[in-house]
Amino acid sequence: MPSTQSPPLSDVLNVAETYVEPIVELTTRLSEVPAPTNDEALRAAAVREELEQLGYEDVTEDELHNVTGRIAGTDSSLCLLLAGHIDTVFPSDVNLTVTREGDVLHGPGVGDNTVSVASVAMVGRALRDLGIVPAVDIVVTGNVGEEGLGDLRGMRAVVDALPNLGGAIAVEGHSLGRITHRAVGSRRLRVTVIGPGGHSWGQAGLPSAIHHLARIVARLDAIPLTDDPKTSFNAGIFQGGISVNTIAPEAVAVLDMRSTSAKALAGLVSEVERVLAMPAPDGIDVDVDVVGDRPAGELPADRGLVPVATSVLRELGFDVAYDTSSTDANIPISRGIPAICIGLTTGGNVHRVDEYINISPLAKGFAQLLLTATRSADAIATGQL
Ligand SMILES: [Zn+2]
Structure with missing residues (x-):
C-alpha cells in the first residue's frame, strides 16, 4: 500500500537532524567548485562523484552537464523529480571560499543554490536510514542553466529525458516556508x-x-x-x-x-x-x-503538489506563503506536470559574494524535503494529483 510508505513526522525530524552537518559539509565542498551558468562541468563532475558514493542507481551526466541519479521506488512506471540547480551567478575568478561562524555559513552561492544540491543528494541515503522505499522512483538532479541567460535549458533537458515524470519539486536554498506554484x-x-x-x-x-x-x-x-x-x-x-x-x-x-x-x-x-x-x-x-x-504557467493551488507541500510545512509549524517566480519548476508547470519550488533554510544577500545561510533551520527544511518527496511519490502512485 503506497500510502503507508510515508514515515511519521517525528522519525523524519530525528533523521533530518543527523543530516544537518553532512549537508553543511557537502555544501561547503561543492560551493568552492566554480559553476558559472554555461560553464558547469567542474561542479557537475563533483556532484556525479557524490551521487555515486551516496549509492544512487543509474548516475548519469548528459552533454549539458546535468547530473541525475535514481532511487528505485515500489512502482517504476512513474517518477518524481527533485531538482537543485548547480549553476551560480559568480564567474570563475570570484573567491568562492566558504566560512562558518556559529550558526551561519558564508560564501557565494551557498544558499542559491548549493545547499539545495547537497540536500537533494542526501535524500537517497536518508530514505534508506528511515527504511523507506518511495512509492514511485525518485530521480534527483543537479541541473545546469537556471541563472541569468541559462534559460532553464538544464531543467528542459532533464524533463525531456523523463517521459514518465509524474511530478517535480525544484529546491532553492533560501525562503523556507514558501511554495512557488505560479511560473513567471x-x-x-x-x-x-x-x-x-x-x-x-x-x-x-x-x-x-x-x-x-x-x-x-x-x-x-x-x-x-x-x-x-x-x-x-x-x-x-x-x-x-x-x-x-x-x-x-x-x-x-x-x-x-x-x-x-x-x-x-x-x-x-x-x-x-x-x-x-x-x-x-x-x-x-x-x-x-x-x-x-x-515558459509561463500556473497550476491550481488546490491541486497537484501544492496541498502536499502545504500540509507538510504546517505540520512542521510554518506559516505557508505562496509565490510567483521564475524557477526550474517553470518547465514542468508549463507542460501541465504538477510541480512546485520549495525552500530549505533562511539567509540573505542572494547573488552577492557576501551571501549567507542559517544552519539550524536546515533540520526542518530537510525534514520538509523528505516528507514532501515521499508524500508526493505516494500521491503520484495513487493517481491523486
Ligand atoms: Zn537559484
Whole structure:
C-alpha cells in the first residue's frame, strides 16, 4: 500500500537532524567548485562523484552537464523529480571560499543554490536510514542553466529525458516556508539597429540608429499591459553611438517581457514583434535576437503538489506563503506536470559574494524535503494529483 510508505513526522525530524552537518559539509565542498551558468562541468563532475558514493542507481551526466541519479521506488512506471540547480551567478575568478561562524555559513552561492544540491543528494541515503522505499522512483538532479541567460535549458533537458515524470519539486536554498506554484514566463530580445553614421552637421538628415531605436522603444512602451494576469515590459539596456557630433551608426536595446500567463505573454510578444517589424527609414536595419525564453504557467493551488507541500510545512509549524517566480519548476508547470519550488533554510544577500545561510533551520527544511518527496511519490502512485 503506497500510502503507508510515508514515515511519521517525528522519525523524519530525528533523521533530518543527523543530516544537518553532512549537508553543511557537502555544501561547503561543492560551493568552492566554480559553476558559472554555461560553464558547469567542474561542479557537475563533483556532484556525479557524490551521487555515486551516496549509492544512487543509474548516475548519469548528459552533454549539458546535468547530473541525475535514481532511487528505485515500489512502482517504476512513474517518477518524481527533485531538482537543485548547480549553476551560480559568480564567474570563475570570484573567491568562492566558504566560512562558518556559529550558526551561519558564508560564501557565494551557498544558499542559491548549493545547499539545495547537497540536500537533494542526501535524500537517497536518508530514505534508506528511515527504511523507506518511495512509492514511485525518485530521480534527483543537479541541473545546469537556471541563472541569468541559462534559460532553464538544464531543467528542459532533464524533463525531456523523463517521459514518465509524474511530478517535480525544484529546491532553492533560501525562503523556507514558501511554495512557488505560479511560473513567471519571460521572453528577452536584443534589438540591434544599424545606420549609415556620418557627421552630425555635414551629413545632417541621414538616419540615426539611436533616433530610430528610441522611436521603437517609445512605441513599445505604449503597448497596454494587463494587471491580472500581471504582465510587464522593460527596456533594461539601451546603448549606442560613438560621439556627440556623429550620427549614431549603431544602437542596441535589450527588452524583457514577462507574465504568469502563457497566453498573455504570447500576446505581448506578438505586439512587440509587430512594432519591431514596422518599416524603418532607408539606410536603417533592425536585427532582433531572442536572448531568453522561459515558459509561463500556473497550476491550481488546490491541486497537484501544492496541498502536499502545504500540509507538510504546517505540520512542521510554518506559516505557508505562496509565490510567483521564475524557477526550474517553470518547465514542468508549463507542460501541465504538477510541480512546485520549495525552500530549505533562511539567509540573505542572494547573488552577492557576501551571501549567507542559517544552519539550524536546515533540520526542518530537510525534514520538509523528505516528507514532501515521499508524500508526493505516494500521491503520484495513487493517481491523486
Ligand atoms: Zn537559484
